[in-house]
Amino acid sequence: MSQSLSLTQTRYTISEVAARTGLSQHTLRWYERIGLMPHVDRSHSGQRRFTDQDLDWLGFVGKLRATGMSVADMVRYAELVREGEHTRGERRELLERTRREVRARITELTDALAVLDYKIDMYAGTR
Amino acid sequence: MSQSLSLTQTRYTISEVAARTGLSQHTLRWYERIGLMPHVDRSHSGQRRFTDQDLDWLGFVGKLRATGMSVADMVRYAELVREGEHTRGERRELLERTRREVRARITELTDALAVLDYKIDMYAGTR
DNA sequence: TACTTGCTTGGAGTGCACTCAAGGGTTTTA
DNA sequence: TAAAACCCTTGAGTGCACTCCAAGCAAGTA
Numbered sequence A, B: 001m002s003q004s005l006s007l008t009q010t011r012y013t014i015s016e017v018a019a020r021t022g023l024s025q026h027t028l029r030w031y032e033r034i035g036l037m038p039h040v041d042r043s044h045s046g047q048r049r050f051t052d053q054d055l056d057w058l059g060f061v062g063k064l065r066a067t068g069m070s071v072a073d074m075v076r077y078a079e080l081v082r083e084g085e086h087t088r089g090e091r092r093e094l095l096e097r098t099r100r101e102v103r104a105r106i107t108e109l110t111d112a113l114a115v116l117d118y119k120i121d122m123y124a125g126t127r
Numbered sequence C: 001t002a003c004t005t006g007c008t009t010g011g012a013g014t015g016c017a018c019t020c021a022a023g024g025g026t027t028t029t030a
Numbered sequence D: 001t002a003a004a005a006c007c008c009t010t011g012a013g014t015g016c017a018c019t020c021c022a023a024g025c026a027a028g029t030a
Helices: A014-021 A025-033 A052-067 A071-083 A085-125 B014-021 B025-033 B052-067 B071-083 B085-125
Strands: none
Touching: A014 A025, A014 A052, A052 A071, A052 A085, A052 B085, A071 A085, A085 B052, A085 B085, B014 B025, B014 B052, B052 B071, B052 B085, B071 B085
């Protein structure tokens, strides 16, 4: 129902994906190895061929990385996605927990920023 | 001129400082070893005796840690403090660079938070 | 005195997130 | 066709920030 039957799906090599995502080829292979990618397609000779969906997934993973989420938790999330619809609740919980942590981190950073501002003012003050 | 000549200066053992700061004794010794502490005083038998100034310094170091500053940069800052007044400019630069990084990090986190919100809404939406 | 608790040191070990090396096959370009 | 560029795998290495260990000294308590 949601599977595209497009005949001309664009497929990217690992170097193209590395260039687009900013991740290294090493990291992309490693992501696959640890189960952070939803099975990547291969060419007849065994080379990786990434799809636009893979790129979307990597974009989302990049956001999760940016939140400071651990790789272990991202792998957990990827597993839940693979397991299907019945894991939606647990996925949401994982994301909600991450959201709480991000909010706490922003608060912490904002607080530290105030100290930094204060200290920098002191240096600017005398001389 | 600013040296206190108080006769009853409170001195804390490493376990007291660990309890107060939340840092482990291991970490406190390690901080000293790598040059992140301004020489800590010792008892006649060689045990560390921390002062209130040490506690203040550790509090500030904690704030720097909270900014995500690397230990190497914190050590650099500590060195500059030890070197005296003529390093004020460089210290301010270090703090200003850190401030820029903190601001960028907050922006990044805020951005990732929006994605998280969006995704969580999706999970809440269906079912 | 014997025991327990707390402290000392130098160096080794840990967990995380990559990052690289070696050795070999494949695809593209001149 | 030959060279250059690209890709594969497994397994080892790296950098950071701790964290722990072993062996021993010192102070306080039963």
